[in-house]
Amino acid sequence: MLKTFPKGGIHPPENKLTSSKNIKRLAVPKMVNVPIAQHIGIPAEIIVEVKEKVKIGQVIAKSGGFVSSNIHSPVAGTVTKLDKIIDTSAYKKQCIVIRTDVKDESNFEEKEYPLKQEIELSSKEILQRINEFGIVGLGGATFPSHVKLNVKEGVKIDCLLINGVECEPYLTADHRLMLEKSEEIIVGIEILMKALNINKAIIGIENNKKDAIDLFKKATKNNSKIQVAALQVKYPQGGEKQLVKALLKREVPKNGLPLDVGVIVHNVGTIFAIYEAVQYDKPLIERVVTVTGKKIENASNFWVKIGTPISDLIAEVGGMPEGTRKIVNGGPMMGKAIKNTDVPVTKGTSGILVIAEDEASRGEPKNCIRCGECVYVCPMGLEPHLLMNLSEKGLFERASNEDIMTCIECGSCSYVCPSDRPLLDYIRFGKNIVKKLQTSKN
Amino acid sequence: MSQPIIISASPHVHSERTSKKIMYDVVIALIPAFLVSLYVFGINAFIVTAVAVISCLAFEYLIQKYLLKTEITIGDGSALITGILLAFNLPSGLPIWMIIVGSLVAIGIAKLSFGGLGFNIFNPALVGRVFLLVSFPVQMTMWPTAVENNLSMADGVTGATTLGMIKEGLMFGETMTEIATKIPSTIDLFLGITGGSIGEMSAIALLIGGIYLLVRKVISWHIPVTMLVTMAVITGIFWVINPEQYANPLIHILSGGALLGAFFMATDLVTSPMTKKGMVIFAVGIGVITVVIRLFGAYPEGVSFAILIMNAFVPLINTYFKPRRFGANIKSKIV
Numbered sequence: 001m002l003k004t005f006p007k008g009g010i011h012p013p014e015n016k017l018t019s020s021k022n023i024k025r026l027a028v029p030k031m032v033n034v035p036i037a038q039h040i041g042i043p044a045e046i047i048v049e050v051k052e053k054v055k056i057g058q059v060i061a062k063s064g065g066f067v068s069s070n071i072h073s074p075v076a077g078t079v080t081k082l083d084k085i086i087d088t089s090a091y092k093k094q095c096i097v098i099r100t101d102v103k104d105e106s107n108f109e110e111k112e113y114p115l116k117q118e119i120e121l122s123s124k125e126i127l128q129r130i131n132e133f134g135i136v137g138l139g140g141a142t143f144p145s146h147v148k149l150n151v152k153e154g155v156k157i158d159c160l161l162i163n164g165v166e167c168e169p170y171l172t173a174d175h176r177l178m179l180e181k182s183e184e185i186i187v188g189i190e191i192l193m194k195a196l197n198i199n200k201a202i203i204g205i206e207n208n209k210k211d212a213i214d215l216f217k218k219a220t221k222n223n224s225k226i227q228v229a230a231l232q233v234k235y236p237q238g239g240e241k242q243l244v245k246a247l248l249k250r251e252v253p254k255n256g257l258p259l260d261v262g263v264i265v266h267n268v269g270t271i272f273a274i275y276e277a278v279q280y281d282k283p284l285i286e287r288v289v290t291v292t293g294k295k296i297e298n299a300s301n302f303w304v305k306i307g308t309p310i311s312d313l314i315a316e317v318g319g320m321p322e323g324t325r326k327i328v329n330g331g332p333m334m335g336k337a338i339k340n341t342d343v344p345v346t347k348g349t350s351g352i353l354v355i356a357e358d359e360a361s362r363g364e365p366k367n368c369i370r371c372g373e374c375v376y377v378c379p380m381g382l383e384p385h386l387l388m389n390l391s392e393k394g395l396f397e398r399a400s401n402e403d404i405m406t407c408i409e410c411g412s413c414s415y416v417c418p419s420d421r422p423l424l425d426y427i428r429f430g431k432n433i434v435k436k437l438q439t440s441k442n
Numbered sequence: 443m444s445q446p447i448i449i450s451a452s453p454h455v456h457s458e459r460t461s462k463k464i465m466y467d468v469v470i471a472l473i474p475a476f477l478v479s480l481y482v483f484g485i486n487a488f489i490v491t492a493v494a495v496i497s498c499l500a501f502e503y504l505i506q507k508y509l510l511k512t513e514i515t516i517g518d519g520s521a522l523i524t525g526i527l528l529a530f531n532l533p534s535g536l537p538i539w540m541i542i543v544g545s546l547v548a549i550g551i552a553k554l555s556f557g558g559l560g561f562n563i564f565n566p567a568l569v570g571r572v573f574l575l576v577s578f579p580v581q582m583t584m585w586p587t588a589v590e591n592n593l594s595m596a597d598g599v600t601g602a603t604t605l606g607m608i609k610e611g612l613m614f615g616e617t618m619t620e621i622a623t624k625i626p627s628t629i630d631l632f633l634g635i636t637g638g639s640i641g642e643m644s645a646i647a648l649l650i651g652g653i654y655l656l657v658r659k660v661i662s663w664h665i666p667v668t669m670l671v672t673m674a675v676i677t678g679i680f681w682v683i684n685p686e687q688y689a690n691p692l693i694h695i696l697s698g699g700a701l702l703g704a705f706f707m708a709t710d711l712v713t714s715p716m717t718k719k720g721m722v723i724f725a726v727g728i729g730v731i732t733v734v735i736r737l738f739g740a741y742p743e744g745v746s747f748a749i750l751i752m753n754a755f756v757p758l759i760n761t762y763f764k765p766r767r768f769g770a771n772i773k774s775k776i777v
Binding site for chain 2: 371
């Protein structure tokens with residue numbers, strides 16, 4: 001039996017259209033829009049001025065606090081504007097606009113980064129480097145990695161989990177990265193094990209990526225510290241708490257973190273970024289993005305500079321297909337619908353999904369038939385129908401007592417609801433109010 | 443791009459399963475039992491079912507259109523199911539006007555006055571049935587007998603149901619050995635060559651329908667299996683203690699409304715609990731109440747009452763038997 005988490009979960013159609021497509025390097029964009037809030041936490045502080053020349057990889061916005069992250073220039077060029085533009089959150093956010101200097105060769109150098117296995121830096125230096133080079137969780141949550149790795153005195157970590165699950169339908173960025181950069185990822189894991197001073201790491205990969213599982217099994221055959229675990233295909237297995245449960249049978253306490261059970265979880269993409277930062281002093285200025293959709297002509301995976309407008313990516317795959325009704329930044333389960341393709345790729349952009357008319361619209365909500373499907377599929381053991389009802393009626397205190405805040409917003413409830421009820425929409429609304437009520441109380 | 447881009451919150455994909463598909467799956471699952479009823483009761487079974495279905499749909503339409511002035515939902519399949527299930531719980535010779543009254547009670551009172559689909563506390567078809575049973579006890583217990591290989595039921599030939607015969611026999615001091623010579627054989631009960639409500643006789647047909655619902659994941663095993671096992675265990679204990687005074691568990695499960703109730707009535711999504719734990723409690727309750735009524739009550743059969751009584755407990759069960767929250771009562775290892 002393959003491992004998986006025991007409670008809830010769904011099996012949406014996988015639609016991994018691009019799993020056999022090599023990661024191509026997208027041409028350097030003429031202009032990049034780099035938002036200063038690409039991570040969870042405090043936005044970074046801009047340290048460049050308009051008309052200032054910047055080098056590739058230069059810090060252009062400094063970490064604004066502990067839970068924050070540095071932001072580096074993805075290109076060599078000139079800062080043309082410090083402006084508010086709409087980013088993937090659909091809000092206007094402060095951005096640094098940089099015009100690429102087409103004469104600067106550093107923009108077009110195809111640098112070779114041969115595999116570098118010896119880890120020279122000390123544990124402290126590694127953590128410092130991760131902090132300085134703007135590494136955040138690339139699985140989608142964009143939580144600053146150095147915060148996750150900042151293990152306080154008295155906290156005992158015994159295992160590092162590597163999230164290679166990629167349970168979102170359509171997305172293949174992590175899958176491709178695992179296939180193409182397996183050796184580097186293994187070094188990245190060793191770097192983190194050294195930084196955390198632990199001897200155990202497990203890579204969790206869902207069984208629909210057998211090639212990646214085999215590859216890692218082979219590569220770690222003589223490595224007693226790193227294990228590879230094949231997981232059953234089930235959404236949302238990439239959720240931290242679900243993954244910890246699936247791989248180690250440990251349950252993260254309610255309102256707790258994996259740290260509470262001695263575990264740290266990192267996405268494979270993050271591990272690769274850490275490898276590059278530690279071994280080659282390379283800041284996080286690009287990432288792998290899957291550009292996909294059933295009607296997309298040349299759906300594929302790309303190395304994309306942060307700040308590249310999504311329109312560049314769409315043009316690269318053959319243009320916007322006729323009848324497109326929805327553009328999603330991320331996967332279909334948790335991604336955000338965006339208004340137009342001027343929005344830039346950020347550190348959290350794992351994919352761009354283009355959806356046509358037939359799948360874009362939701363059904364008209366009908367009466368709840370109390371079938372209980374939402375309750376069965378909720379991986380957090382919540383009662384989505386009840387939480388929706390309470391949020392709709394404004395009973396936020398009760399919603400809070402029914403653990404609304406522990407919802408991970410995976411969307412399994414809305415996915416299965418046979419009456420097309422907007423369960424997660426109301427739960428999000430309820431969560432927002434509860435959060436506000438809680439902060440105003442404190 | 444001809445049409446505007448849609449902005450909506452995630453998830454952006456949805457399962458293909460709809461309430462309507464679930465409802466029509468239930469209708470499909472009821473077909474085998476309906477076919478057996480046509481074989482046993484002939485045209486009368488068709489008439490009763492047709493009248494019940496048409497009047498249920500008509501009442502839903504009329505009430506929604508003229509009284510409530512709300513959206514008309516007769517296409518969602520739920521009123522259709524209520525009609526079929528109501529008919530399945532009626533004797534095949536019931537006067538047509540009574541069927542119409544039963545449909546009005548089911549749809550008008552039990553369903554729409556509570557707020558329509560999803561808001562009713564009690565199973566509408568059973569409310570209709572029990573209303574008729576209490577109001578017209580004579581007509582509701584006149585069971586045209588099944589005459590083997592006789593498709594056209596001879597008018598006026600009526601008899602008791604298996605459970606009725608047992609109850610009556612025991613009341614007159616007969617032993618089960620004596621009663622056994624009068625009631626249909628276990629094989630006949632299994633196939634449905636017996637007297638009773640239209641849809642309740644054939645165990646095999648109901649099982650086929652029930653398995654279809656299980657395979658299609660419209661229902662889970664928790665309610666039917668728990669209910670039937672509870673009934674079997676309790677009746678089994680009495681039977682072992684005194685086989686001359688109590689019918690064996692197999693007779694209890696195969697006769698009366700046990701199978702129809704277990705697979706089609708107790709499992710009604712709207713009026714059953716939402717967690718598996720809750721379903722088990724609910725089904726145990728139905729099993730116990732059914733057996734108590736059958737063995738010690740005035741009525742020979744108690745499935746309808748048992749389900750309705752437990753329906754009333756569903757909100758309570760949902761409040762007290764919640765799914766276990768992820769990470770509840772787990773302590774952090776951090777000191």
